[in-house]
Amino acid sequence: KAGVTQTPRYLIKTRGQQVTLSCSPISGHRSVSWYQQTPGQGLQFLFEYFSETQRNKGNFPGRFSGRQFSNSRSEMNVSTLELGDSALYLCASSLETSANEQFFGPGTRLTVL
Amino acid sequence: AQSVTQLDSHVSVSEGTPVLLRCNYSSSYSPSLFWYVQHPNKGLQLLLKYTSAATLVKGINGFEAEFKKSETSFHLTKPSAHMSDAAEYFCVVRTPPGNTGKLIFGQGTTLQVKP
Numbered sequence: 001k002a003g004v005t006q007t008p009r010y011l012i013k014t015r016g017q018q019v020t021l022s023c024s025p026i027s028g029h030r031s032v033s034w035y036q037q038t039p040g041q042g043l044q045f046l047f048e049y050f051s052e053t054q055r056n057k058g059n060f061p062g063r064f065s066g067r068q069f070s071n072s073r074s075e076m077n078v079s080t081l082e083l084g085d086s087a088l089y090l091c092a093s094s095l096e097t098s099a100n101e102q103f104f105g106p107g108t109r110l111t112v113l
Numbered sequence: 114a115q116s117v118t119q120l121d122s123h124v125s126v127s128e129g130t131p132v133l134l135r136c137n138y139s140s141s142y143s144p145s146l147f148w149y150v151q152h153p154n155k156g157l158q159l160l161l162k163y164t165s166a167a168t169l170v171k172g173i174n175g176f177e178a179e180f181k182k183s184e185t186s187f188h189l190t191k192p193s194a195h196m197s198d199a200a201e202y203f204c205v206v207r208t209p210p211g212n213t214g215k216l217i218f219g220q221g222t223t224l225q226v227k228p
Contacts, residue, residue, distance in 0.1 A: 003156075004156070033215070033216070035216075042218055042219075042221060043203065043216075043218035044218075045215040045216060045217070048215065056215050058215060090157065101162070102159070102216065103159075104149075104156035104157040104158070105156050106154075106155060106156045
């Protein structure tokens with residue numbers, strides 16, 4: 001069974017631009033969560049989606065948004081990029097809820113110049 | 114509010130010696146606790162989880178952790194370190210427990226294994 005896949009793996013953007021990251025969960029998994037990892041703040045929860053609905057949200061500004069499609073694939077979008085948005089963005093999928101084991105993808109490394 | 118504190122940012126051991134990575138938690142509920150490992154340029158992998166069953170939890174690759182409510186601790190141990198154990202380790206609490214919730218990560222402990 002294929003694992004969680006994230007595309008692209010690396011991305012370079014400039015301040016003010018917007019970016020869309022994609023996550024394909026493990027087949028049969030319906031819950032997708034997103035996390036941001038930076039050296040200073042560590043790993044922080046962004047949001048969780050289940051059945052195309054946002055079920056939980058972390059403490060991030062409205063520039064960070066996401067969505068989930070009917071096939072459980074998820075995208076997250078960051079608008080008006082700031083230098084501080086440079087991070088590794090990790091996606092995790094689980095069967096029904098985040099109470100199940102979360103399987104993480106390799107992440108997308110975003111660099112904002 | 115629930116949180117975890119990893120007491121050491123960096124731990125160095127020699128190959129073949131025991132590993133101890135320390136984690137204290139704060140929770141107003143009966144917590145769900147996890148240890149994850151992250152190897153360089155790889156995603157996070159679940160080592161083990163505690164969800165109010167046995168207090169001694171066995172995980173993959175010879176790791177285990179003991180939940181101690183009186184000490185609010187969930188330390189990770191391994192009897193004998195292997196070179197391949199060198200990685201970043203995260204102690205994690207899920208808040209709130211149950212079907213919805215988010216993972217709260219500790220700051221991480223870098224494990225160095227010397228030959």
